[in-house]
Amino acid sequence: MSDKNPLVQLLYISTITPSADTSLSSILASARRNNQANDITGMLMFNGKRFLQVLEGPVEAVEATYDRINLDPRHRAQVVLARRTIAHREFGDWSMAYRDGTGPTDSALYETICAKVADAHPNLRAELTAFARNI
Ligand SMILES: Cc1cc2nc3c(=O)[nH]c(=O)nc-3n(C[C@H](O)[C@H](O)[C@H](O)COP(=O)(O)O)c2cc1C
Secondary structure, three states: OOOOOEEEEEEEEEEOOOOOOOOHHHHHHHHHHHHHOOOOEEEEEEEOOEEEEEEEEEEHHHHHHHHHHHHOOOEEEEEEEEEEEOOOOOOOOOOEEEEOOOOOOOHHHHHHHHHHHHOOOOOHHHHHHHHHHOO
């Protein structure tokens, strides 16, 4: 992946729409497939109710992807928590890392999430680190 062009990193949170046809594995499969094709990296966390996702890559690709995600009826109440220009990818080796609480505890990912929200409002930061800790 080339990082010569300006890169942007977007962090949002949303709430799952309770629905019989929401398949997390299909969300993840299309995310991985599309993101690899669009030069986007990032991570997706799900705690049973809310999604927390980081998208990073070329600005046009990230905005187009987020526009698509934002229209997805499988979730609602999307809130963009941070959108910033980055010099280097922070999730460069992940097409879409994913935690749903079923795997072993990954303290490195937890530390990364804490660092990512270090500049957020204290209430928000507490919510997000709790999110990461509890999945
Ligand atoms: C919580 C959530 C996260 C998603 N993340 C991505 C993503 O990172 N990349 C992506 O292309 N689509 C993502 N999607 C799916 C898109 O909303 C959309 O369904 C998909 O991009 C359509 O492309 P497809 O027809 O190739 O599946 C996500 C959907 C949800 C509900």
